[in-house]
Amino acid sequence: MKTLTFQVVEGVDKGRIFRDLPIPVTIGREEGNLLRLNDERVSRFHAKVQQEDGDVILTDLESTNGTRVNGSPVQIRRLRAGDQISVGRSMLLFGTLEEIAARKSAERPATKAAVPDGGTVPGTIPSDDMGFDLHTMSPTSAHDRTAYDWARSESDMPPLPQKLTAAQSARLAEVFDFLHRGLAIAAENIHANDDGSEVRLGFAEWQTIQATQMFLARYMRAVADPNHQADW
Structure with a gap:
């Protein structure tokens, strides 16, 4: 069943x-x-x-x-x-994440259109291409990874730190809520086609997603190097 x-x-x-x-x-x-x-x-x-x-x-x-x-x-x-x-x-x-990954694999294009260096290609954005990796990547590896390979199952989710104090848990929850709210605001005004395979988003929503990625990068740097003076 x-x-x-x-x-x-x-x-x-x-x-x-x-x-x-x-x-x-x-x-x-x-x-x-x-x-x-x-x-x-x-x-x-x-x-x-x-x-x-x-x-x-x-x-x-x-x-x-x-x-x-x-x-x-x-x-x-x-x-x-x-x-x-x-x-x-x-x-x-x-x-499930596995079912979504299977759909992404089934709809994955065989090849992507070539884009001249410094050029752009107008059009819609495939809905499965909007993910970004939270891990620090070099420019070379960034070209190799795709949203089709990201978060294919729940086992891909890194575990949360254990034995946090109440204050640490509250601060971490506040950070997650802040980032989640940014993505939720952007997603509210994203429009998909009938089968959900492509989405359109406005410039403001795209900038909100990029800002969320930037904040994540800052948090990651602050965690990796607590003595670094953050550019907040």
């Missing part, structure tokens, strides 16, 4: 993972929903996810505030791994 996984990336429940839910799955704020969210803007029974002819289908159950998939309002929509579902103030990522 096929099961479904949803990861909460925004909202009160952010960070929670609803794993291996049996089909059909109802989403809402009341008891009786397999995917129950603590969100007052989510209807009691907001949406339903079921399988039909091999496809996973999301249906909005005439909710008060509606349902969006990849930024577009929907009544009924076929879901694919990596799709973002917005209900109320919550945002869900559909699929």
Whole structure:
């Protein structure tokens, strides 16, 4: 029997993972929903996810505030791994990291168009190409890595430090919340095409993503060299 996984990336429940839910799955704020969210803007029974002819289908159950998939309002929509579902103030990522990685591999282009040195190619950005590696990289290795190879499974996630004091845990949570908020703000105004394979974002959103990457680089430098005077 096929099961479904949803990861909460925004909202009160952010960070929670609803794993291996049996089909059909109802989403809402009341008891009786397999995917129950603590969100007052989510209807009691907001949406339903079921399988039909091999496809996973999301249906909005005439909710008060509606349902969006990849930024577009929907009544009924076929879901694919990596799709973002917005209900109320919550945002869900559909699929496990492994399922999303499999989709990325399937859609990976055989070759990328050549770009002259110093040149640019206008167009849309593939949604799976927007990741960036948090590890320090040389310019050469940066050209070799791709978003298709990043975070393919939960085992790729580095562990958090253990035995933190309460003050250290609070400071670390504050840093994570700051960075998460920046990415969430940028993601709010990113628009995807119908199948979610390409996204468009404005200059302000792109700069927000780059600023978040810059802040991460500063934090990494400060951790690696505590005596270095940070350029805050």
